[in-house]
Amino acid sequence: MAEKNRNFKKRIAVTGGAGFIGSNLLLMMVPRYPDYLFVNIDCLTYAANLSNLSEIDSAENYEFEKIDITDYAGLEQCFNKYNFDSVIHLAAESHVDRSLIGPALFIQTNVMGTFNLLELARKSAVSNSDFRFLHVSTDEVYGSIETGSRADENYPVNPSSPYAASKAAADQMVRSYHKSYGLNTVITNCTNNYGAFQFPEKLIPLLINNIINGKTMPVYGDGRNIRDWLYVEDHCRALDLVFHNGVAGSVYNIGSGSETENIILIKKICAILEKKTGAGPFDKLIEFVKDRPGHDRRYALDSSKIKNELGWEPSLSLDEGLELTVDWYLSQSDWLKKCTSGEYVNYYEKVYGDRK
Ligand code: NAD
Ligand code: DAU
Numbered sequence: 244m245a246e247k248n249r250n251f252k253k254r255i256a257v258t259g260g261a262g263f264i265g266s267n268l269l270l271m272m273v274p275r276y277p278d279y280l281f282v283n284i285d286c287l288t289y290a291a292n293l294s295n296l297s298e299i300d301s302a303e304n305y306e307f308e309k310i311d312i313t314d315y316a317g318l319e320q321c322f323n324k325y326n327f328d329s330v331i332h333l334a335a336e337s338h339v340d341r342s343l344i345g346p347a348l349f350i351q352t353n354v355m356g357t358f359n360l361l362e363l364a365r366k367s368a369v370s371n372s373d374f375r376f377l378h379v380s381t382d383e384v385y386g387s388i389e390t391g392s393r394a395d396e397n398y399p400v401n402p403s404s405p406y407a408a409s410k411a412a413a414d415q416m417v418r419s420y421h422k423s424y425g426l427n428t429v430i431t432n433c434t435n436n437y438g439a440f441q442f443p444e445k446l447i448p449l450l451i452n453n454i455i456n457g458k459t460m461p462v463y464g465d466g467r468n469i470r471d472w473l474y475v476e477d478h479c480r481a482l483d484l485v486f487h488n489g490v491a492g493s494v495y496n497i498g499s500g501s502e503t504e505n506i507i508l509i510k511k512i513c514a515i516l517e518k519k520t521g522a523g524p525f526d527k528l529i530e531f532v533k534d535r536p537g538h539d540r541r542y543a544l545d546s547s548k549i550k551n552e553l554g555w556e557p558s559l560s561l562d563e564g565l566e567l568t569v570d571w572y573l574s575q576s577d578w579l580k581k582c583t584s585g586e587y588v589n590y591y592e593k594v595y596g597d598r599k
Contacts, residue, residue: 251280251304256327258284258312258360259334261291263441264379268333268479273299275483280304282325284318285334286311289586290442292578312356315363322363329375331486332360338444339383339404340594343536346405353409354416361420368426376428377486378417382471382498382542383407384432393545396432396494403537414494421492429489431482433497434544437564438475439571443582444590446505447472447565450512451572452579454525461595464534466506469541473499474564477557484553495553498544501561511562515569532598 253276259265260283273281285291287309299305306325310317312334335353336342342349361376368374385394386401400415402408420426437445443452450460481497489495503511510526517523549555559567572579 251278253279253329254325254327255279255329255331256282256284257331261285261287261293264436264475265333266295266440267475268482271479273302273305277304282306282308284308284310295440312359313351315359318359318363328371330360330364331377333379339406342404342406349405349409354412357413357416361416364426365424373427376426378430380414380430380432381410382432382434382544384411384414387539388541388543393543395545396496396548403539427491429485430494431485431497433478434471434473434542436473436475436478438568454516459530460528461530461532463538467504469502469504471498471502471542472561474559481555484555488553495549496544496546497549498546499557502543511565515565
């Protein structure tokens with residue numbers, strides 16, 4: 244701990260660092276910025292896995308604090324302990340289907356948790372007017388986007404699920420803290436991520452896990468909903484750029500432009516797994532099931548602002564990213580087994596049991 248008190252150039256609270264995107268972000272940023280201190284604040288829900296971070300957990304510029312962001316007093320103690328100058332806020336309940344079953348937790352964590360962090364940032368900004376607050380959000384706040392158009396940062400907010408509404412509410416709180424208190428905020432709204440460490444409730448790892456285990460692949464509705472898939476490391480590079488160079492009070496959309504119908508994506512994953520395992524064909528496992536209520540038809544972002552202002556570009560095509568992702572899951576059977584035992588079995592039954 245003595246080492247952690249040394250004079251770091253930045254002292255950053257990273258919330259939700261044990262989740263999917265948080266783990267990828269910390270694994271990228273901790274070694275890249277040895278003169279910054281990163282404190283991972285996470286209460287370790289079902290979606291978290293500290294073993295994701297084994298490569299950095301003994302790094303001199305990394306600390307972990309098990310705190311629930313809805314616990315204001317716990318957070319305040321942590322802010323006092325580390326004297327943060329920035330927050331990168333990723334902690335959230337992140338899965339749409341869970342928000343349909345139990346919206347209350349989404350309001351608690353995503354709205355009230357964000358409010359707590361904003362309050363502590365506002366207090367910290369009294370003595371440090373540069374205090375930076377990066378709020379990591381989603382393209383789901385815009386709702387379904389009509390064919391032929393793309394949502395830019397001024398597109399109307401029109402969320403469909405309790406998850407999306409809770410993120411939209413948090414985004415608006417962040418905006419208000421910039422306008423009312425001059426807090427140095429930046430917001431990012433990103434499309435669907437995929438890659439290593441994603442919990443197998445989300446479409447891509449769920450499909451891979453089901454194929455590996457010979458289970459059917461549940462496709463909601465007609466399978467023609469469109470998502471714009473972005474490899475998680477490309478998202479993390481964008482967050483790094485926005486954190487450092489984004490203009491205070493700004494919003495940045497982050498998308499890959501590789502819009503794909505779910506059924507096309509599913510067939511791509513089947514083909515990659517057939518090639519890698521020599522087994523299959525796997526598309527016989529496709530099973531069309533009852534649609535998700537309020538299911539947004541299409542997500543599509545206009546990301547020209549981050550490209551033009553900050554020079555960001557996605558580095559991988561969807562096909563390249565999917566190959567890497569399938570390889571990762573094939574090599575991580577223990578990780579997958581740990582996620583899919585226990586609570587997951589009940590979750591799966593609850594969400595998919597009456598969909599057939
Ligand atoms: P995730 O569900 O994999 O991880 C969320 C993390 O937050 C977990 O480690 C969990 O333990 C932690 N957490 C949850 N509630 C908490 C609480 N009350 N206190 C402290 N920690 C808590 O989520 P993810 O996919 O990594 O998403 C991270 C962020 O990025 C979220 O804010 C999400 O809305 C946003 N986002 C995700 C995607 C995507 O495709 N996954 C796309 C755009 C934006
Ligand atoms: O767009 C960004 C959002 O992407 C993030 O904010 C969310 O945190 C993240 O969960 C993700 O939301 P989606 O609802 O788009 O992702 P999901 O993986 O749940 O679903 C992707 C698509 O696949 C969607 O059209 C629903 C469909 N689907 C999903 C599951 C889990 C199925 O057809 N079958 C399934 O079993």
